[in-house]
Amino acid sequence: MSLPGFTPPPNFENVASQIEGITVFAPRPETPPQPERVEFKCPNCGAATRFDVSAGGVACEHCSYQAQTASQVIGLQAKTSEFTLEALSRFAQGWGTQRRVMHCNSCGGDISMPEGALSITCPFCASNEVNLRSDTTSSTRPGFLIPFKIQPQENASRLRAWLSKGWFHPENLTSLASTDQFVGIYLPFWTFDAQIQANWKAEVGYERQVRYYDHGSKGWRTRTEIDWVWKTGQVHLDINSLLITGTSHISHRIAEKILPFDLDQLVAYAPDYLAGWQALAYDIDLPTAWERGKAMMREKAKTSCYHSIDSPHVRNFSMNADFSNESWRYILLPIYLSTYRYEGKTFQVMVNGQNGVIAGQKPVAWWKIWTAIAAMFAPGILLGLIGLLLLIFGGIGIIPLGIALVLVFAALFFSIWLYQKALDSEAA
Amino acid sequence: MTQDAAFPSEKPIETEDNFWGTLGFRAAGCANCQKAYLVKASPDTAVLCPNCCVANLVAQPAYLRREPPELIIPFNLKAENIRITLEKFVNEVWLRPDDCNTDILVQRIQPVFFPMWLIDCNIYGIWEAEAGFTYHVKSSQEFFSHGQWQTREEIEERVRWEKRTGQISRCYENVPVPATQDYPELIRQIGAYALDTAQPFEPKWLNAAIIRIPDESDQNSWYAAQSTLDKKAAQECQQAAGAQYQRSFSLTAEYRSPNWTQLLLPVYITYYTADNGQRQQIFINGQNGKVGGVRLASQRKGWQLAGIAFGTALLLAILGALTMLITPLVPPIGIIGIILLFLALCAGVAAIIPVVYPWQWNRRQLPLKISRSE
Numbered sequence: 001m002s003l004p005g006f007t008p009p010p011n012f013e014n015v016a017s018q019i020e021g022i023t024v025f026a027p028r029p030e031t032p033p034q035p036e037r038v039e040f041k042c043p044n045c046g047a048a049t050r051f052d053v054s055a056g057g058v059a060c061e062h063c064s065y066q067a068q069t070a071s072q073v074i075g076l077q078a079k080t081s082e083f084t085l086e087a088l089s090r091f092a093q094g095w096g097t098q099r100r101v102m103h104c105n106s107c108g109g110d111i112s113m114p115e116g117a118l119s120i121t122c123p124f125c126a127s128n129e130v131n132l133r134s135d136t137t138s139s140t141r142p143g144f145l146i147p148f149k150i151q152p153q154e155n156a157s158r159l160r161a162w163l164s165k166g167w168f169h170p171e172n173l174t175s176l177a178s179t180d181q182f183v184g185i186y187l188p189f190w191t192f193d194a195q196i197q198a199n200w201k202a203e204v205g206y207e208r209q210v211r212y213y214d215h216g217s218k219g220w221r222t223r224t225e226i227d228w229v230w231k232t233g234q235v236h237l238d239i240n241s242l243l244i245t246g247t248s249h250i251s252h253r254i255a256e257k258i259l260p261f262d263l264d265q266l267v268a269y270a271p272d273y274l275a276g277w278q279a280l281a282y283d284i285d286l287p288t289a290w291e292r293g294k295a296m297m298r299e300k301a302k303t304s305c306y307h308s309i310d311s312p313h314v315r316n317f318s319m320n321a322d323f324s325n326e327s328w329r330y331i332l333l334p335i336y337l338s339t340y341r342y343e344g345k346t347f348q349v350m351v352n353g354q355n356g357v358i359a360g361q362k363p364v365a366w367w368k369i370w371t372a373i374a375a376m377f378a379p380g381i382l383l384g385l386i387g388l389l390l391l392i393f394g395g396i397g398i399i400p401l402g403i404a405l406v407l408v409f410a411a412l413f414f415s416i417w418l419y420q421k422a423l424d425s426e427a428a
Numbered sequence: 429m430t431q432d433a434a435f436p437s438e439k440p441i442e443t444e445d446n447f448w449g450t451l452g453f454r455a456a457g458c459a460n461c462q463k464a465y466l467v468k469a470s471p472d473t474a475v476l477c478p479n480c481c482v483a484n485l486v487a488q489p490a491y492l493r494r495e496p497p498e499l500i501i502p503f504n505l506k507a508e509n510i511r512i513t514l515e516k517f518v519n520e521v522w523l524r525p526d527d528c529n530t531d532i533l534v535q536r537i538q539p540v541f542f543p544m545w546l547i548d549c550n551i552y553g554i555w556e557a558e559a560g561f562t563y564h565v566k567s568s569q570e571f572f573s574h575g576q577w578q579t580r581e582e583i584e585e586r587v588r589w590e591k592r593t594g595q596i597s598r599c600y601e602n603v604p605v606p607a608t609q610d611y612p613e614l615i616r617q618i619g620a621y622a623l624d625t626a627q628p629f630e631p632k633w634l635n636a637a638i639i640r641i642p643d644e645s646d647q648n649s650w651y652a653a654q655s656t657l658d659k660k661a662a663q664e665c666q667q668a669a670g671a672q673y674q675r676s677f678s679l680t681a682e683y684r685s686p687n688w689t690q691l692l693l694p695v696y697i698t699y700y701t702a703d704n705g706q707r708q709q710i711f712i713n714g715q716n717g718k719v720g721g722v723r724l725a726s727q728r729k730g731w732q733l734a735g736i737a738f739g740t741a742l743l744l745a746i747l748g749a750l751t752m753l754i755t756p757l758v759p760p761i762g763i764i765g766i767i768l769l770f771l772a773l774c775a776g777v778a779a780i781i782p783v784v785y786p787w788q789w790n791r792r793q794l795p796l797k798i799s800r801s802e
Contacts, residue, residue, distance in 0.1 A: 023596075082586070295577075318572060318574075320569060320572070321571075326565075
């Protein structure tokens with residue numbers, strides 16, 4: 001029986017009741033847009049539209065049509081989710097707009113593509129051998145993203161300027177590098193928040209100067225002794241929006257170099273932002289990413305504990321880090337990916353789509369490195385030889401030999417540093 | 429709703445009458461506590477008021493509905509069982525008053541029927557609440573020791589609150605409602621009755637028992653019924669929503685077709701006189717034998733026992749002292765003196781116990797006292 005006059009509040013819907021004679025109405029879940037097909041077509045001329053960075057909305061390249069994307073900047077107020085697996089299932093599946101996943105047979109990368117695109121150069125490996133396959137993986141919908149702020153056409157000049165930097169790269173790099181087009185792609189990231197209450201216990205050593213009589217030199221000297229004391233302490237840490245990559249198909253080393261992103265510019269996810277752009281779904285799932293994030297957080301806590309100790313001498317250090325209020329977000333961040341070829345080799349480049357910071361692999365002119373290393377060792381070796389010659393004539397040779405030894409050690413140190421830097425420049 | 433009309437109407441009972449199909453009952457009341465009863469009409473027999481156990485009941489008019497109670501739970505205890513139960517109850521008290529004795533208590537037992545209402549009612553309305561659903565969150569604790577991290581995962585339960593609303597159309601049957609003001613306290617002391625064992629009322633079940641006349645007004649009884657019905661509705665709405673918790677429940681309802689049924693509950697009442705001269709009731713559930721009431725220890729007895737112990741201690745101390753005085757003459761007797769002094773000390777310390785025990789015991793009994801209008 002129903003009473004006359006009962007109207008459920010707006011946005012409430014009837015849900016299952018476990019008792020006969022009682023009806024239950026609950027707030028309608030904030031259902032994200034259904035994965036219905038959204039066609040981005042110009043209402044004026046019918047041409048395909050895409051998200052235009054300068055217009056800040058969907059725009060038509062053929063006529064003057066522009067439509068602002070109705071999404072406010074939420075920033076770090078963006079809603080976080082708790083660490084419950086049920087929370088994952090609450091999120092809608094799919095992307096909201098019909099997209100297809102392109103699978104690269106060369107590097108294994110999966111790229112979500114706008115419908116209509118049949119092939120594309122893989123932004124990860126520059127391979128053209130890309131096959132289509134249906135999107136069988138169910139992904140959690142990203143909740144927020146940062147839209148592209150850097151115009152695609154700015155990237156060429158940015159790349160040229162970047163290639164021309166540094167002395168140990170080939171001189172003709174800027175002119176001979178055949179650059180592929182930059183591909184704007186939204187990459188998946190996880191952000192993690194947590195509060196950590198860390199309690200530590202350690203033996204802390206305090207230096208003490210002790211004067212003693214040295215029977216060898218028949219004089220008074222001082223030496224440093226350390227008194228060890230057991231100490232305990234507490235550190236409270238608030239970690240906000242720790243970024244962890246959600247894809248394994250990009251170089252994490254390069255990606256870290258283009259960080260950070262200004263997360264104050266986060267907006268709620270809307271399919272408009274992806275119109276005409278690529279987007280990649282996560283393949284590093286939440287538990288795996290959280291384990292990485294947690295490992296970083298606990299190391300931060302450990303460092304904070306060490307910093308709270310008022311002495312550099314610490315031994316038998318132990319601590320426990322109690323995590324609370326852990327939460328996460330699944331977001332998309334804008335990155336331009338590109339590759340260029342030089343002397344038959346492929347090099348990867350990334351540009352932060354929000355602030356334009358560029359990083360990537362750069363070939364090394366190894367002859368410059370070896371010449372520099374030789375030049376660094378030369379003074380030491382030369383002085384060493386002179387010292388040896390002088391030793392024939394007497395003890396004076398010991399001084400240049402000593403200086404030569406110092407120079408050789410300095411050269412060795414700088415050579416290793418330079419070599420590492422060169423390897424780092426080429427590494428993916 | 430017009431629940432007043434639905435409440436059984438009461439009429440004054442002024443003289444001996446043969447209502448309820450039985451002869452010889454008359455209304456009587458206590459001048460001390462103003463409680464009213466139906467007692468067997470015999471003007472020569474004095475009946476002590478079972479409520480205050482102070483004054484005898486005297487004939488008076490009373491308001492009572494003319495219809496007999498629909499249900500009754502008959503007395504179900506044998507006399508020997510009552511004695512055993514009472515003995516066990518009072519023997520738990522050390523230093524109890526002399527009047528708190530099983531034989532005396534059994535002798536003073538009065539069978540009394542307490543009335544209560546059972547209401548059947550349909551509820552139609554709209555409810556609203558915040559439903560709490562539990563969910564589990566994974567948290568962790570990280571331990572660093574000897575250069576290695578160890579993780580201990582913890583599952584925390586949290587509650588998510590969501591608004592729920594809806595309609596309710598339910599019928600509730602046999603919802604218990606007090607008919608007397610002291611009913612809730614009585615049930616708290618002697619436990620609830622198994623209402624499913626109630627039988628249709630027949631005068632033969634009354635025997636020599638006296639019957640308490642309801643003293644809750646019909647308005648109060650209705651409010652109590654409404655409150656109980658609302659609580660039942662709240663529980664069912666929570667269940668309907670599948671929620672583990674509920675808060676801010678509100679119900680806008682119509683209560684239709686209320687049907688009142690009166691039920692008589694069997695209670696044995698006896699009493700003892702405490703140190704201060706006040707009579708303390710002891711109640712026995714006439715169905716299952718559970719005993720309730722205030723068991724006071726006698727402070728007077730405590731002081732008496734303490735006096736004896738202290739006197740003994742004093743005597744032992746004097747003897748010990750005298751013995752010690754003659755010890756220089758007969759040295760071996762010194763050991764007896766020491767023993768006597770030690771015993772005097774023990775008796776002196778033990779004298780404190782009977783003083784403290786009744787005080788502590790009686791403090792614990794205070795919350796059990798039934799609030800009575802005297």
